[in-house]
Amino acid sequence: MPDLQVDMAWPLALTVSIPVGLALALFGIGKKIGRSGEGLLLGEGGASYALSFVMVLPLFLVVSLVWIEAGYLLMVKLACNQAAHAAARAAAVWLPMRQPGHDEAQIRLAARLALTPYGRTVPINLPPEPEDWSEEEAATQAEVAGQAFAQISGDEDAAGVIAVKFLDAARRTEVVVSFDSAFDATLNPDGEVEVAVSFRPAALIPWVSAIVQPSSLGKGYHLVQGRCVLPGEFPRNPLRSLSIPYSGPQ
Helix, strand or coil: CCCHHHHHHHHHHHHHHHHHHHHHHHHHHHHHHHHHCHHHHHCCCCHHHHHHHHHHHHHHHHHHHHHHHHHHHHHHHHHHHHHHHHHHHHHHHHHHHCCCCHHHHHHHHHHHHHHHHHCCCCCCCCCCCCCCCCHHHHHHHHHHHHHHHHHHHCCCCHHHHHHHHHHHHHHCEEEEEEECHHHCCCCCCCCEEEEEEEECCECCCHHHHHHHCHHHCCCCECCEEEEEEEECCCCCCCCCCCCCCCCCCC
């Protein structure tokens, strides 16, 4: 898969380079000690500086990786908030249509599209299936998302990659929609729609992710949540419906 290098290249490079760097540093210290003896360790130059470097390096690397994981988690949190807003916007528009099966699918589609950049091309540390999960629905939406991206970008080869990333993001996303009594024709039509989105992105570095978010220990994925409340665009006619015959996801 084309994105495998993007997803895993730098964690693998760090995993390999850290022990190699430590081994080389220790080898250099041992070599200098063998030449100069005890006086080299007691002096103000040579191995004394290398030794302090080796002692501080692991802590520095751990702190650096924690900051990287925390920054990644912050970006996902912002994306989850954006997904909640997109889903709430879709809910405010689609719920009044009263098209059974299509309204909720459109709301989930809006959230999944917003989180597609954080999907993986290789399934790794997948969470349990969400309660609103539908394999057939997600597969159909993934195909539509891939085709739409190919038409916009002009890159036909990328359609498959986007579809795979969409499916992975969809498996990690759960959307919960709630609304007040705005559907009651006898009440004020200016009701609110609330959408809560839960997203479980795969951790970049599992053992570091447990430091950033302890609840991810042993799971390999984080949990971020977003919530948005918007006024519903409910019609003011007695039927409270726009009566527009939408046939499916557009």
